[in-house]
Amino acid sequence: MTLPRRGVGTACVLDWGPADRPIDLVFLHATGFNALTYRCILEPLAATYRILAVDQRGHGRSTLPAIPDRRSDWYDFRDDLLALRQALNLEGVVLAGHSMGGTISLLAAAAEPRLARRLALFDPVILPAPVVESDQPMLLAMGAERRRAVYDDRAAAFASYRGRGAFIGWPDAMLSDYLADGLRDLPSGEVTLSCAPKWEASTYRAQRHDSRAAFAQSACPIEIYAAENDSACRFNPVAQTSRAASRITFEIVPATGHFLPMERPDLARAVLQAAIERV
Secondary structure, eight states, X not given: OOOTTSOSSOOOEEEESOTTSOOOEEEEOOTTOOGGGGHHHXXXXXXXXXXXXXXXXXXXXXXXXXOOTTOOSSHHHHHHHHHHXXXXXXXXXXXXXXXXXXXXXXXXXXXXXXXXEEEEEEXXXXXXXXXXXXXXXXXXXXXXXXXXXXXXXXXXXHHHHTTSGGGTTOOHHHHHHHHHHHEEEOTTSOEEESSOHHHHHHHHHOOOSOHHHHHHHOOSOEEEEEESSSOSBOOOHHHHOTTTGGGEEEEEETTOOTTHHHHOHHHHHHHHHHHHHOO
């Protein structure tokens, strides 16, 4: 669909569930991934609820402009979500996301309080100022820029990723879903990453948005499920944001890493269902 005032191109929005039902949940993916990656978590909920999952700019099947030069923050992603809200007249939904998607959910809820009635965030990227100012985002960006972008075919990409690096512990079905929209066909017969390495790198570098202040600026209940190991959520708002602490829950999920939803899809699905059902 076209997003108002967000440039040429379109955003891809997966829509699961009864078409005549108001939208219950909007879900946003992590950096480098896409909406379909989370199908095995979200689609079972669609037997009862209506679920939207969005390919953010530069990811999946989105064709919105993704120009990596001179980016400094994630407000471009936030403003895309706010434009989606306008296009679909979204109000009072559960807004959820993983990693960057969780952060974008928080930023959007802070900017437009009518959008979300509750947030459910899985290891959102919330960095304290010393980390933002450090070289860590730069190291992630450099790693993304070195990422292989082109494969002979989808089978070769699957074999390259399966059980390696960030994909250790992923179910095969989830990896297949990621690659279905995470690769684009080339005229040569090869395939290339939908999220270009330079765009991914620019996202890691662009850390000037103020996600910490967004806790106080938002108005709805917020649930955070942080990884026990290698968490990207380095800021506990319950302990450090007194104005918002009464409506925030912060839980560390034992024996999980940053890819918590991939490691515990059962937990992620249960959290989302409970969030939808809470009044």
